[in-house]
Amino acid sequence: MSIGGNTEIWEKKVRKTKIMDPTEEYDQLIRPVMISCHVFGCWSQQGPGGIISSKFHRTAILLFALIASTSTTAGAVVFWGLDMNETIECILVLSVLNLALLRIIVFASKRKDMMLIVETMRNDWLDSSPFERSVLRNKCRLAFKLAKFFIISVAMTILMFALMPIIEVKLADGETGQSKLPFRGYYFFNHTTSPRYECTYFVNSVIGCFSSSTIAGGTSFCLIATIHAAAKFALVQRDFRTLDSSDWTAGGPKIEGVVRKHLECIRFAEKVESVINFLALAQFITSTGLMCFAGFQLTTMLEDKTRLLKYAAFLQAAILELFLFSYSGHRLKTESENVADVTYLSNWIGTSSPTNFKMVSMRSSKPCTITAGKFYDMSLESFLKVMGSSFSYLTVLLAIKD
Template sequence: MRYNKKYKEEYESLIRPIKVVSQIVSIWPLARNSGATKKLFRTYQFYAIVTMETVTVAALILDTIRHLHNMDAAIECALMSTSFLLAAIRLLIYRAKQEDMLYVVETMRSDWLNSPGQYVETIRNKCLSGYRLSKFFIISVYFTMLSFIFLPVLEMTLLNREAKNYPFHGDYYFFNETNSGSPIFECLYVFNSLSGAYGCSIISGATTFNLVTVIHASAKFSVVRRILEDLKSQNPNARGILRHCVKLHQDAIIFADTCERVINLLALMQFITGTGMLCFAGFQLTAIIQEKKNMIKYGAFLISATTELFIFSLSGQKLIDESVGVGDSAYNGAWSGCEIPKSLRIIMMRSRKNSKITAAKFYDMSFRSFTSVLSTSFSYLTMLLTIKNK
């Protein structure tokens, strides 16, 4: 019990940042025994955030149309509208996937708290890097958010600039930034800041939730691999252990498939919009380098966007590698000179079909897809720079 208590405290510490950020935007699933008051609050919270994000997206789309004559301004508005739209869609998808997400959360907690010590140690070693990367990503997203919120204030106060710019841009149905007087500008600034804060919380909460769940899925396959590698044919309980191994393998597959159902549509949108976002952010950064302003803001945005794509690809690649590796571990086991049990053959045959996270079944989340997105984004960026120079 003391051994599991140690892992319980560690798990609660590791999952807390992700859980807190996700609860801010109603992504984290409610427990099955949650009261009516908590469920009602969650419903109001969900609709309030969706409404706020939708209004912001509409304003940014109007601003994009309004600034079509100015390529830099139009791309900035398009970049922001895409980010907010993706955040709103994520919230809607996670709302519809609460049952699957609850199963994933409960299984993760159970694996850390109720599994034998050697199994938990394997899960811990595989998952620690994912939790550390999650913390880094949350910090980078919130740093980006704060830079967007406070840089316009610093420009207006310290540099005495007359132009009044909103943090996440958008003139809100053609209110003029310069001429809008108090309290209209201040109210819209607060609204824009809150909308951006919620949008960043959705992005960080959803991305880190995806990361730790998929990494956990790969760790479940690692447990199966460790059992197969440590098992000796001379063990009198070998057949019973192998039957248990088949059960663990099935549980890992079910868990990975559940993660895939939750993530696949998000992965598709992430890789499609990520191409454009990296391209637009790079374009803005090149313009900023020339104009010597707001470099911190868009530099942080570009780092966060790239890290987000890398997180999707990293977790997907680990899941593919570990699920395929189950067959390798079974094949390389100490079974030379004896009959291969039926349970072992089942594991080897099933592992030929690897578990993976797909982008709505179109392609897999892996390092190959990550490099493909970077290559495509660079090509589009080169095209935009050529058009601008002409």
Template sequence: MLGKSSLNSKIPIRERDFNYSMKLSRITLSIIGLWPFRENIRCSNFKFVVILVSILMTLLSSLTFVYQTDDDDKMFHSLINSLYMLMTLVKLLMMRCKNDKLEVILSEMRIDWRKYERFSDGNKRLVDLYTGKARTSSFVCIFFMEFSITTYFISRVAYALQQPAKIREWDLPYTAVYPFEVTSSLFVPMYLWQVFSAMCLGSVTISIDCLLVTTACHATGQLAALCENIKSYGHEQRHRDETLSSEIECSCIRCIIERHVDIVRYCRLVEDAYNLILLTEFIGTTFQFCLQMYIIVEHSHDKNIVGLLSFCIYLLVFNFRLFMYCNVFDAMVEMGEKVGASAYDISWYDFHPEAVRQLMFCILRANKPLNVTAGKFFSLNRNSYKNVIMTSSSYASVLLSIK
């Protein structure tokens, strides 16, 4: 178990800070111009507008092709790309609208990291553990997203190379309709433009993934440290003025309750800021799963093995991202429930009646889950991940039966 000292003693202590924990999120959000603590506002706004325009233009041209084409296979392929672009565009605009709330969340995290130096060695190890998990998950997200984009482009080139040289046609990465004819002189610029758009799409997805994982793991680490403080609480402990003794964290009952309230408020900030973004992610991913599984099953006997492989990788990447969201937020809820269990398990019958009453309020508050929802409709947990997979499979089977 994460809370046991036997495990904590095996994890080396490394001095961390806010900049270390948010490094990947800061880099990725700065790329798309959404890092709230930006020094050059004009540069950030310019990057945001460029990314917004590139995604919007590619989306409109792709949707135009979906509307005009009579080829069902090409229509499904283009529809999958259009859904991903639309989902990413909506999330980008929502992130822009929620930038003030993001600044508040990051300010709360910065305050928490200022208290890190006063933590006990065991609590430092716990916080380091979840910070490491957030960074590892972020690195995996970056790798998978870049790998899926690269595989998609390689599959398009490989499919063209499989055709005989006399009838070989080179297509753009995203099948689209433009108000001008893409001739040989314009093919390379348009190809590079779509490559840039794909990079913008990947950057937006990666930045949101890194941010959500980091904020969730931060709350889980703080709750784990709070559980340790509750377990080690003794009735003889008195409040310590941290302004006079800043080297040691105060673990009296008053500070434990105040810390619990602060963490709960932080979780509510995360919920209010990102529930619509998560709803967009879940709806878009459900339809993408449906269409991708339909294409994989329908074209499982085709000779374009590289193309099918790219769709399988694409499906696995989005499957991983969805599971990661559900897993990190479910872990946060479970750790919040452990706070109440830790308060109940200590020898509270030896405490002063006032301390017992405060512990009772802590237990009651911990019984209310720290759920992060998708648009207030359902909570993110492992069960909701299973429901999305089952729903997508059902939709895909309906499409196959109609076909």
């Protein structure tokens, strides 16, 4: 009775929802992610011309990131033992650049899988019924908002890093800070004189913006794809709720269609996991150091308001990025586990042929997850563990400083 009541409520919500063209709605939701992914040539493009331009684009961005990574590494070596604040800042920037390089390499090597994921997400929205699209909208709306918020957060952090050296020079009346670059680095020539400094400043800012956009686009894509996989399992749960005892007994096309849909959800989740798992491992390892050192920088610059704001924005973006990986993995695991519970509560009891029920229950007992390099599952519990580890390392650094 409650199942039928819930279905009626959902149908009433669908009828009351403002009618919007599915293509227009999906394009509007996915546009921020698509734009940020286009920046580093990640978003799949159709046709030979699109593929060639995308490869050229990725190659150029990869070259820029390699140059920035090399110069930032040299900067960390130069400042090592001379200025700890500059050394830590170079290490933080270097970590972001390495994460950007990893995203470019992974997405380039997994291009076919990415195209399949993008096409599947779009087809699910466009080919679904109004009720199914309502479920997708309900399950994915928060993910699209989080992706947009994360992209804006990264953009604000980029802006702060790009403008902070100029602000420092203005506040110091041009006496100090003339050699500082937004994203740091050592370029093996004297860049402190004009016009070399202005040119180096511009190139450094552009490379930093491209690398940060890579982080924003890659992380947002991982979030949207994983949450969409979770929403597909929610649709399967709805289909199992609509089965009655005759469907289970007959084993006809209806039950076969639901089982086939469940298998398609599993394959899609496995495809998403194959693209994300190595990125998740690198993110979890790097985030521990990022949050630790960024927090340490905050404690050492309480009197420097301009740099305090910059590192506060950096720390907020790092924590949010780790949370997005963990939250999406947790949602996927929860929704895939719920399939087993919904199947058990359906009208299979008393049927003469429970083979389909046994098959679905056995497969659902092993939830689909997004792993960090196959070592452990991405979840809110792992997020809390990383936060705890970062805080522990931070207290050690503060104790050494004192």
